[in-house]
Amino acid sequence: MIFCFFSPKDFPKLKNDAFLRACHGQETNHVPVWCMRQAGRYLPEFREFRAGKDFFETCRSPAACCELTLQVPLRRFPFDAAIIFSDILVIPQAMGMDVQMVAGKGPTFPEPLKEPEDLLLLQPKVDVNKELGYVFKAITLTRHKLDGKVPLIGFTGAPWTLMAYMIEGGGSTTHSKAKRWLYRHPEASHKLLKMLTDVIVVYLLGQVAAGAQALQVFESHAGCLGPVEFQEFSLPYLRDIARKVKDQLKESGQDVPMIVFAKDGHYGLEDLSQSHYEVVGLDWTIDPRSARERTGGKVSLQGNMDPCALYAPKERISEIVKKMLEGFGTRGYIANLGHGLYPDMDPENVGAFVEAVHTHSRHLNLK
Ligand SMILES: O=C(O)CCc1c2[nH]c(c1CC(=O)O)Cc1[nH]c(c(CC(=O)O)c1CCC(=O)O)Cc1[nH]c(c(CC(=O)O)c1CCC(=O)O)Cc1[nH]c(c(CCC(=O)O)c1CC(=O)O)C2
Numbered sequence: 001m002i003f004c005f006f007s008p009k010d011f012p013k014l015k016n017d018a019f020l021r022a023c024h025g026q027e028t029n030h031v032p033v034w035c036m037r038q039a040g041r042y043l044p045e046f047r048e049f050r051a052g053k054d055f056f057e058t059c060r061s062p063a064a065c066c067e068l069t070l071q072v073p074l075r076r077f078p079f080d081a082a083i084i085f086s087d088i089l090v091i092p093q094a095m096g097m098d099v100q101m102v103a104g105k106g107p108t109f110p111e112p113l114k115e116p117e118d119l120l121l122l123q124p125k126v127d128v129n130k131e132l133g134y135v136f137k138a139i140t141l142t143r144h145k146l147d148g149k150v151p152l153i154g155f156t157g158a159p160w161t162l163m164a165y166m167i168e169g170g171g172s173t174t175h176s177k178a179k180r181w182l183y184r185h186p187e188a189s190h191k192l193l194k195m196l197t198d199v200i201v202v203y204l205l206g207q208v209a210a211g212a213q214a215l216q217v218f219e220s221h222a223g224c225l226g227p228v229e230f231q232e233f234s235l236p237y238l239r240d241i242a243r244k245v246k247d248q249l250k251e252s253g254q255d256v257p258m259i260v261f262a263k264d265g266h267y268g269l270e271d272l273s274q275s276h277y278e279v280v281g282l283d284w285t286i287d288p289r290s291a292r293e294r295t296g297g298k299v300s301l302q303g304n305m306d307p308c309a310l311y312a313p314k315e316r317i318s319e320i321v322k323k324m325l326e327g328f329g330t331r332g333y334i335a336n337l338g339h340g341l342y343p344d345m346d347p348e349n350v351g352a353f354v355e356a357v358h359t360h361s362r363h364l365n366l367k
Pocket residue numbers: 035036037038039040041042050055068069083084085086087088089101106107155171218220221263340343
């Protein structure tokens with residue numbers, strides 16, 4: 001098999017370190033940019049490659065993940081980082097749950113968790129290397145194939161977001177089944193969140209050992225929690241993950257920046273900026289200047305153009321980007337959208353977004 005020839009050693013030298021420098025708040029010539037879901041259905045070559053293949057089968061093929069990850073940064077746009085092609089729902093699968101990607105419906109769990117007793121159905125001790133080794137192989141292969149062009153980001157879902165999927169059994173507008181657990185079964189909720197945290201820590205460390213150069217934690221369902229529930233059921237686990245991953249990495253002398261993205265969690269911005277992450281990712285509901293003020297220069301920021309702004313004409317995209325850059329400033333900043341790209345977006349406008357970030361930030365840096 002193709003990946004057998006690649007080891008997580010002797011990786012090609014990194015040529016563009018703007019993203020990593022920005023994560024650490026260091027100066028860069030231009031503001032680095034990447035997009036959540038940059039390898040995705042908005043690209044005709046992605047749709048062609050994925051046609052007729054099962055989504056999770058694709059995720060389990062290191063060669064396919066490598067191809068999908070590289071299609072974008074290498075061949076289309078001058079993105080400053082690549083993110084490994086995978087999904088947050090590989091963790092519930094590794095814990096023993098069946099998850100299917102149903103066309104037109106999205107992720108579906110045929111047997112979601114219903115009551116606390118169902119926790120007994122989950123694997124009590126997950127062998128992460130065995131269950132998720134395919135992600136590690138994909139990362140190693142992709143890092144080699146990237147040839148040092150840009151850094152490779154690994155990622156995971158955060159405990160609360162994964163818990164919500166495992167109980168809802170799929171997407172939801174209210175998340176009322178999962179929130180019912182928080183109010184009715186707080187102990188079982190903490191038990192599940194702790195189980196997820198333990199797997200996530202080993203999973204992220206495995207991604208770094210395999211070659212990931214930065215890590216993003218997606219708390220995509222922060223928005224359905226209020227500040228009180230966020231403090232109890234999300235934030236402690238986000239902190240735990242960063243602390244444990246960093247402690248382990250420090251022991252082996254490694255420094256890998258971590259990004260926390262709590263979508264719609266603006267009420268938690270101050271806390272998130274003091275949670276051991278180098279970067280806080282923002283959705284588009286936060287004003288750049290107020291995000292800077294509220295995080296007090298403690299972290300780098302990432303985001304946050306409304307993905308729907310990509311429906312605007314290119315000149316308008318350029319204006320929006322310029323304002324966004326002026327608001328955030330060019331230091332300690334990584335440009336991105338406030339959430340992932342939608343399937344009906346025009347790749348040309350994504351190109352215009354990337355170009356606008358590079359051009360305007362170079363000008364602003366000269367001022
Ligand atoms: O309901 C939703 O909004 C998404 C649910 C959904 C997930 N995987 C999914 C789907 C179906 C779909 O996108 O249509 C299924 C999924 N995951 C992915 C794709 C590719 C695409 O969007 O076109 C797809 C579409 C399926 C297909 O190609 O057939 C890949 C994926 N998942 C993910 C990422 C990481 C990233 O966003 O950059 C990435 C991209 C990595 C890359 O660019 O290489 C992470 C992910 N998956 C998922 C979530 C939770 C989202 C939420 O619930 O708000 C999240 C985190 C997030 O986006 O906030 C779950």
